Amino acid sequence: MTELKRRPVLGLLAGLAVAPKVAMAQQPLRIEITEGVIEPVPYAIPDFVPENAAGAEYAASIARVIANNLTNTGLLREIPVTAHVGRITNFDAPVQFADWRAISARALITGAVRVNGQQISVKFRLFDVVSGQQLGDGLQLDGSTQAWRRMAHRVSDQVYMRLTGETGYFDSRVVFIAESGPANNRRKQVAMMDQDGENVQYLTDGTALAFAPRFSPSGDRILFTSYETGFPRIYLMDVASRRRQVLGDQPGEMTFAPRFSPDGQSVVYSLSVDGRTDLYLLNLGSGQRYQLTTTDAIDTAPSFSPDGSQIVFESDRTGNSQIYTMSLQGGVAYRISQGQGRYSTPVWSPRGDLIAFTKQHNGRFHIGVMRTDGSSERLLTASYLDEGPTWSPNGRVIMFTREEPGSNASMMSVDITGRNLRRIPTPGPASDPSWSPLLP
């Protein structure tokens, strides 16, 4: 894929008078995503303006991808194009804000598309309709037409950042398990898609059972567990070339639950020998393997802190599964989960402030978050079976697997506020999502 380039759009609106009545008194439009209850902010995104004939093919589609992203945040509510009074026919003409106030839009996104051969240029501007002011500079993205969806995601990330003050998460991917076949002999393939469910690609052919793929911190490699040899083994795959290698190859040993260190140089994982499951750290460069835990218990589902100094993991060393943190410098593990029930699959937030987990209690499964010392536990979901949280790159959204009796596995997302529960569109049953970082 061609690297996307971006540059500011010339400020053609500079010098034009903005509607004077409201401009001075208003605070700039700002969405606080930490608020407990939010009325979604209404916005309008007309079809982007095609600046040449070839651009027409993409103009509406790009606006739709952006609208889908923004609406799915739950922070914004799109005013449908059919309700628009105004029309944007020239990207650089002054915006008639009255037209957009008339439909109660608070934000307006305009854009333009030009295509020359395999090259596409996408421009956009974001306006605070109430104050009549532009939020941030106009921006132009240039890239390959094949990357048109990524450009729409980049625009979405820009809009999100300008409205919330936080980094977005739209130009990212998810690796997951695509499921098919009967429940007692499920076919499970490693697959990858854009975060909005588009561009699904299959990374394994499904002849061997596979589960729990994990992205590397730079999104260029994945780890997963496969039964290709008949035994669960961890594989490392280069996403671009699809080349893969088995990590460690000791007969009679089962390895699983891998995760990368934040620098991408090491992998922490579980190894089962004689019924004991311990944590190990493998340096990918040197091949050196270090044993991190030595209990007779099940120690599994490790995840690094963003600074790489600690891991969080689950262990049943005190009888049932609980969550522990441990410094990589030295061996004492501290139990942090405090509540009733069983705690599993802890994952450290990319912001470093929270740990997401699966909790089982009274026959129900929950996705929850707690602080890294175990305090302030909050359960975000409840169902017959929710498990395996993964964080959006900005630490605001959690994706996970849900199974309900009599139906197939699906992937859901929920905000860390507990609001905005959504099903992620996938071509078929799907499980074990792992969210990539924002793409470079």
Add this chain to the structure above:
Amino acid sequence: MNLLTKAVLLVASLALAACNNPRGGEDDYTSGMGAGGGIGSTALGDPNDPTSIAYFNQTIGDTVNFTVDSSDLSPEGITILRTQAAWLNRYPEYQILIEGHADERGTREYNVALGARRAARVQQFLAQEGVNPGRIRTVSYGKERPIEVCAEQRCWDLNRRAVTVVSR
């Protein structure tokens, strides 16, 4: 897996499904396919032939069950494993793969570890009963290969199991 192996596996699976499994085809189909890369395939033979795999699976009993989160052997399980051990000691030409499984009421990776613990418990017991540990390998499928599918206790009870798969 090459084509010939696939064909042999398919035939073996069909044979299992067709006549040799008292509980229906899925269980042994699962065992055969699941272990496809790890063990070879073998004709099952006549269930009336006490030296046959079919006899081991049906008459001796290839499965022991566990309670929630546990790898402790029940009295019934111990009885079955003693009988397994006696048979395995009588027919040392068979290789042994113990599959550990879990019910769906747990997270995926924990269940792999739990299945490994169950398989290891059976391996230890068979070894105590004189079966050469060098003949035994273990694998865990976690909750990935249930024998029964339903969202009820009945299925969860059956799915918490270790299956002794013999092959020549």
